[in-house]
Amino acid sequence: MRGFLYFFETIKGLLITAKHLIVNSFFHTLNYIFRIKTKRKGSVTYQYPEEKKPLYPRDRTLHKMMFRDDGKPRCVGCMLCVTACPSDCIYVKAEEVDGEKIATTFIVNVNRCAFCGYCVEACPEDAIRMDSGKLDFVGYSTNEMVLNLLKRN
Amino acid sequence: MPKVKIKINDVEYEVEQGLSVLDAAESVGIEIPHFCAHKYLKPAGLCRMCLVEIKGARKLQTSCTTPVKEGMEVYTESDAVVKARKEILELHLANHPLDCPECDQAGDCLLQKYYDKYGLYERRFDIERTHFEKDVILSDNLILDRERCILCQRCVRFSEEILGEKLLAVFERGSRSYIATYNDEKISTLYSGNFAEICPVGAITDRRFRFKIRNWFLIKKESICPLCERGCNIYVETPKDRPYLKNYERLQRISSRDNPEINKSFICDRGRYDLFSLEENRIFKGIYEMEEVGWQKIKKILKEHLFTIETVILSSWMTNEEIDLALSLFKDYLNLKNIYFWGNPAGDEDEILIKKDKNPNSYYLEHKKVKRLNSKSKVDFKGSTLIFGDFFRENEFVMKKIEDESFVILISPYIPSFPEKINLLIPSANFFEKEGSYTNFEGRVQKVERIFENDKVKTEYEILEMIESILRKK
Ligand code: SF4
Ligand code: SF4
Ligand code: SF4
Ligand code: SF4
Ligand code: FES
Numbered sequence: 253m254r255g256f257l258y259f260f261e262t263i264k265g266l267l268i269t270a271k272h273l274i275v276n277s278f279f280h281t282l283n284y285i286f287r288i289k290t291k292r293k294g295s296v297t298y299q300y301p302e303e304k305k306p307l308y309p310r311d312r313t314l315h316k317m318m319f320r321d322d323g324k325p326r327c328v329g330c331m332l333c334v335t336a337c338p339s340d341c342i343y344v345k346a347e348e349v350d351g352e353k354i355a356t357t358f359i360v361n362v363n364r365c366a367f368c369g370y371c372v373e374a375c376p377e378d379a380i381r382m383d384s385g386k387l388d389f390v391g392y393s394t395n396e397m398v399l400n401l402l403k404r405n
Numbered sequence: 406m407p408k409v410k411i412k413i414n415d416v417e418y419e420v421e422q423g424l425s426v427l428d429a430a431e432s433v434g435i436e437i438p439h440f441c442a443h444k445y446l447k448p449a450g451l452c453r454m455c456l457v458e459i460k461g462a463r464k465l466q467t468s469c470t471t472p473v474k475e476g477m478e479v480y481t482e483s484d485a486v487v488k489a490r491k492e493i494l495e496l497h498l499a500n501h502p503l504d505c506p507e508c509d510q511a512g513d514c515l516l517q518k519y520y521d522k523y524g525l526y527e528r529r530f531d532i533e534r535t536h537f538e539k540d541v542i543l544s545d546n547l548i549l550d551r552e553r554c555i556l557c558q559r560c561v562r563f564s565e566e567i568l569g570e571k572l573l574a575v576f577e578r579g580s581r582s583y584i585a586t587y588n589d590e591k592i593s594t595l596y597s598g599n600f601a602e603i604c605p606v607g608a609i610t611d612r613r614f615r616f617k618i619r620n621w622f623l624i625k626k627e628s629i630c631p632l633c634e635r636g637c638n639i640y641v642e643t644p645k646d647r648p649y650l651k652n653y654e655r656l657q658r659i660s661s662r663d664n665p666e667i668n669k670s671f672i673c674d675r676g677r678y679d680l681f682s683l684e685e686n687r688i689f690k691g692i693y694e695m696e697e698v699g700w701q702k703i704k705k706i707l708k709e710h711l712f713t714i715e716t717v718i719l720s721s722w723m724t725n726e727e728i729d730l731a732l733s734l735f736k737d738y739l740n741l742k743n744i745y746f747w748g749n750p751a752g753d754e755d756e757i758l759i760k761k762d763k764n765p766n767s768y769y770l771e772h773k774k775v776k777r778l779n780s781k782s783k784v785d786f787k788g789s790t791l792i793f794g795d796f797f798r799e800n801e802f803v804m805k806k807i808e809d810e811s812f813v814i815l816i817s818p819y820i821p822s823f824p825e826k827i828n829l830l831i832p833s834a835n836f837f838e839k840e841g842s843y844t845n846f847e848g849r850v851q852k853v854e855r856i857f858e859n860d861k862v863k864t865e866y867e868i869l870e871m872i873e874s875i876l877r878k879k
Binding site for chain 1: 506615616618619622647648649653
């Protein structure tokens with residue numbers, strides 16, 4: 253009985269794969285070869301890294317710091333992100349600049365980061381965001397993954 | 406003290422007569438929210454936060470100004486009280502800025518704490534907030550933000566009642582009232598740091614702690630201040646041990662620790678700020694004839710010279726235990742005649758806290774009949790000399806007396822002030838890195854915890870044990 257079920261499920265799985273293949277190839281052929289516009293696009297492999305998959309606006313990607321018009325970071329060094337971060341990634345140091353509290357060091361250790369986005373949620377100044385769109389950050393050593401967010405590039 | 410029976414929230418307690426309802430409740434572990442009342446200041450009844458319901462009274466009463474009476478029935482969390490608290494807080498916050506993210510008091514702030522519990526959350530005023538100056542420099546150590554002030558006048562009363570000087574006052578009336586010094590002069594007192602500590606909100610804050618770290622990242626470790634004989638109780642505040650917080654300096658702030666018998670909840674500015682200098686000029690490697698040596702080598706050199714020791718100078722920064730061990734070794738075992746102690750020279754004193762002797766443990770050494778080293782002491786540094794603590798700068802005459810052929814062993818946590826005269830330097834732990842007890846000027850023994858770990862150096866006790874093992878083996 254069990255052996256029979258096993259074959260049954262295998263065949264079911266193969267049919268599902270075949271269905272996706274046929275449906276996707278059908279729409280892809282319509283779209284790209286016969287140039288007939290349909291609402292549904294056949295899903296195809298992205299040619300990464302030349303071609304990148306579009307990101308949704310709420311996707312969490314690498315952190316970035318927001319800056320004010322006068323070039324100072326928006327971060328006031330309240331350390332609420334440091335407090336909220338469950339993986340202890342963030343190191344902030346603040347100083348008094350023109351009578352205001354401004355972060356002078358802001359380091360995110362991406363090695364430790366869980367991409368939970370709590371730091372963004374916690375920030376009362378909208379200073380740290382995770383919408384840079386960068387997902388393909390690499391380095392030869394863990395030191396290269398410790399980012400100084402105040403460095404503008 | 407005679408006791409009276411009162412009922413708080415329908416539970417009967419016995420409390421001391423003469424206490425205010427607020428203090429009586431606190432003595433049995435019930436907290437009544439309050440801003441202006443302070444353990445060591447006279448009640449003023451200014452903030453109205455401490456309102457409670459007392460059976461028989463027509464209106465809510467301020468618990469800080471009402472003394473307890475036999476048979477009194479107090480309610481601290483009834484509906485009327487909670488409603489009143491919410492409304493009082495609403496008024497306190499009517500002109501209060503939303504500065505918590507960058508306010509150094511956040512985390513320790515009473516306003517935050519009570520708002521969290523009794524807040525109304527919805528703002529019902531549609532008027533513009535009144536604005537004041539936000540960075541008034543009160544002194545080298547203090548900065549005042551008038552917008553955050555809740556006019557509890559703790560600062561005013563502290564200066565009048567504890568310091569006995571009128572340094573601050575409330576100017577203007579009503580919602581335009583503000584705190585200022587007379588003629589906008591700077592506060593100059595040796596107790597200025599206490600203003601920042603006594604302020605229940607972030608109005609007066611410490612300029613030396615300004616923006617350094619948020620105080621919920623700090624752990625308070627208990628210690629005493631070694632900078633004078635009084636032995637004031639302090640907290641040494643150090644960042645919590647989280648991997649990324651290691652980048653912050655290990656000593657962040659010194660604050661006072663309540664001890665009604667010694668320092669109440671105040672300390673002088675020397676303890677609060679000058680203790681940071683104990684962290685500077687440290688040395689972590691032994692030095693022998695101007696060359697760095699490790700612990701193995703130190704032990705070998707000690708073996709050669711310990712048996713010719715003629716003079717020992719102890720330091721009044723050693724703990725009771727270290728002194729006991731040193732005396733049992735050098736006085737009882739080796740029968741040395743020349744045992745002295747030294748330390749920082751005497752300085753000023755006042756009636757509030759500061760004492761003349763600027764060392765933590767002179768009392769114990771004098772009690773143990775060790776002679777204080779001074780220019781008239783008959784010492785000649787002939788054979789080997791063992792010196793604890795580096796006080797050469799304060800006792801210049803020692804320098805002249807040291808003869809060239811004598812072998813000087815110095816045990817000190819700091820870079821030596823006269824390295825050319827020292828033959829062997831043994832690095833030791835500084836005040837924060839050792840534990841033990843100290844005896845203050847009235848003979849009170851106080852325990853001190855080890856606050857920071859440092860495995861590069863040994864404490865004086867460990868060094869004495871090493872010396873003991875060498876001496877007794879032969
Ligand atoms: S995304 Fe999460 S884990 Fe990463 S830095 Fe922010 S709070 Fe920390
Ligand atoms: S990024 Fe935002 S939450 Fe983090 S310290 Fe700066 S202001 Fe505060
Ligand atoms: S005084 Fe208290 S409530 Fe006011 S800004 Fe500072 S932390 Fe916030
Ligand atoms: S400055 Fe602080 S202590 Fe002084 S009245 Fe204002 S809130 Fe109270
Ligand atoms: S604490 Fe009683 S009125 Fe302020």
